Amino acid sequence: MPVKKAIVEKALPVKLLILDVDGVLTDGSIIYNDRGEETKHFHVRDGHGIKMLKRAGIDCALITARSSDVVFHRARDLGIELVYQGALDKVKAYEDILKKTRLAPHETAYVGDDVVDMAVLKRAGFSVAVSDAVEEVKERVDYVTEMPGGGGAVREVVDLILKVKGLWDEVMDRYLD
Numbered sequence: 001m002p003v004k005k006a007i008v009e010k011a012l013p014v015k016l017l018i019l020d021v022d023g024v025l026t027d028g029s030i031i032y033n034d035r036g037e038e039t040k041h042f043h044v045r046d047g048h049g050i051k052m053l054k055r056a057g058i059d060c061a062l063i064t065a066r067s068s069d070v071v072f073h074r075a076r077d078l079g080i081e082l083v084y085q086g087a088l089d090k091v092k093a094y095e096d097i098l099k100k101t102r103l104a105p106h107e108t109a110y111v112g113d114d115v116v117d118m119a120v121l122k123r124a125g126f127s128v129a130v131s132d133a134v135e136e137v138k139e140r141v142d143y144v145t146e147m148p149g150g151g152g153a154v155r156e157v158v159d160l161i162l163k164v165k166g167l168w169d170e171v172m173d174r175y176l177d
Contacts, residue, residue, distance in 0.1 A: 003164060010126040010142045011164040015107040017053060018097065018120070019154060021071055022062035023113035025131055027150030030066075040070045043150055047156035050078045055174070056167045059101070063093045065116055094120045111157055112137060113149050128157055 003011075004081040022028050025046060031039045050060050061082035062075055068085065075083045082100065084093035098105065106125035110117070112134040116142060127141040130149035138144050145153040145159075162168045 003160065006141055007126075007160075008164050010032050011109065011161050012029075013107050014058065014109045014126055014165070015160065016061060016101055016103055016109070016172065017050075018061045018110045018124065019156050020110075020112045020114075020117050021062055021068075022066060023133070023149040024111050025062075025074070025150065025154060027148065028113070028132075029150075038068050038070055038076075039152060040068070042074055043152055043155070045152050046070070046154035047078055047096060048075075049155035050080070052171050053056065053158045053162065054079060054100075056162055056165075056171050058161065058165075063087050063090050063120065064065075065090065090116065090174050091119045092121065094123060109157070109161065111145075111154065113140075142170055 003173035005069055011036065019025055025042055026040045033039065038079065053060060060080050061078055063084045064071060066087055071085055080160045087093040105123050108124045109128060110120050110124035111128040112121050113130050115134060115136055118137060121141055128145065129137045129141040130153040131145050132148040143158045147153040147156045162171055
């Protein structure tokens with residue numbers, strides 16, 4: 001399916017993909033076992049997409065209002081170094097990321113799913129909502145994924161960015177040899 005010109009213009013400058021966690025990298029479920037330990041389900045294709053993105057020279061960061069050891073472990077597995085947990089003020093975390101990376105807002109993409117993400121979505125150059133995001137968010141973003149949070153939405157965004165930037169074939173060569 002061809003990508004709309006407005007989406008291409010927003011995605012082309014992206015050098016950093018920033019993700020919310022619960023509802024974006026996960027389906028939003030928070031599961032506790034009998035010992036009170038938290039678990040989350042992550043989609044393997046989302047993780048592989050993040051690895052592909054990083055190999056193509058585009059970094060990834062996480063901003064989440066919650067704090068969880070599970071997120072720490074997943075970020076470490078994916079090589080994500082910019083991780084902001086317990087970020088009740090997501091704008092402050094976003095601004096710190098811009099400062100550390102020396103990127104301009106138009107060089108960032110942000111994927112969210114709920115009203116707590118709207119202030120960052122408004123600031124990012126390319127704003128994305130997962131398909132099962134709340135309506136208030138979906139109405140205010142540049143792109144809404146076909147896939148739900150925790151179900152391949154991140155991979156969909158990664159593939160879109162890589163294709164728009166002309167990096168898809170280069171990334172795919174690794175798998176076709």
